[in-house]
Amino acid sequence: MVAHKDKAEWVGHVRRIQEERDQTAFAELFAHFAPRVKAFLMKSGASETLAEECTQEAMATLWRKANLFDPSRASVSTWIFTIARNRRIDMLRKQRRPEPEDLPWGPEAEPAPEDVIALQQESAQLGEALSQLPQEQRELIEKAYFGDLSHSQIAAETGLPLGTIKSRIRLALERLRHAMK
């Protein structure tokens, strides 16, 4: 288990990529996340060669989509997970991945800083909670996210404190909608 400290700082890295096309920030993100994305893809059944290739593509996607990252709704690791997962569906299952439409969101509706901080904290706490679950339960959740379980086998009862993070995201969504009016 790795420590979950410093998670929030990655938000600044993504902002630097988006605003300044900062390659140093990208290199730091890459050093931390690429080896994890590669491991994630290999645990999902990809060969090392394929996982390497897909990880590079996923990290390039991160650069391209940096303008769409919303730190009031996701941590950077959550966002990278969704990019890696979609690459996996495309690559291993040869399926399209229908994604929800983007929220009406632009420079006129910046997320509130307190929402960003709170969400990043909730995400870190969720990570802590996952690492403290009994091993058997944690492995079941990991298997589900590696795509090792069929949808009927995935239990919705994860034992994780999802209520708090859900309320937080809900609040952030409401503020965004309000800011749009």
Added chain:
Amino acid sequence: MKSEIKHHLSDEILMAYSAGTLPEAFDLVVATHVSMCDECRARLDSFDAVGGAVLEDCAEVAMSADSLAATLAMIENAPKVADAPRRAAAGSVFPTPLQEYVNGDLDAVKWRKVGGGVSQAILKTSNDASVRLLRIPGGAQMPDHGHRGMEMTLVLQGAFKDEHDRFGRGDVEIANEDLHHTPVAEEGEDCICLAATDAPLKFNAFIPRIAQHFLRI
């Protein structure tokens, strides 16, 4: 596009969508509903956060020595335009994910009559499940069918009622083999639904068995 939605996706389905293990046909219904429903979007985001925590905890596998340079070259060679947000035009009936399968909004659907005034359009997805648009005239009855496996029906326009409940725009009904129902479209405008199923429907009446093959359901 929000409020008033009463029938939501289950945790089980949202988690499976987040984990990426649902057939494409169900993914499309989930993505379309979430586009219309802030409540389910927040729940989905929280399941994605579990995925983020799992990713964060993955034991690292070293990347090849030139991987960062290769990735930067990939970025350098790609078009310099950032990805635009995907949003449906104001007044659209179909949210963006559905428009991407129909290649347009409601007026772009190529309907085929299936009897009883009902029309359908099958959308192309992976063949482990199927998804179609249904158009039911107001007041008309859907054929009574039992389910094998799971069926998800999302209302996009109008409403339908069955013995149990009313489903309006944005509402999603999740049915399994235990449910035998006879939905009726509410009087008024046509009821347009997006329906996914992971097994052929077995009709109890109204459409002969042989027609199932013809309808590809």
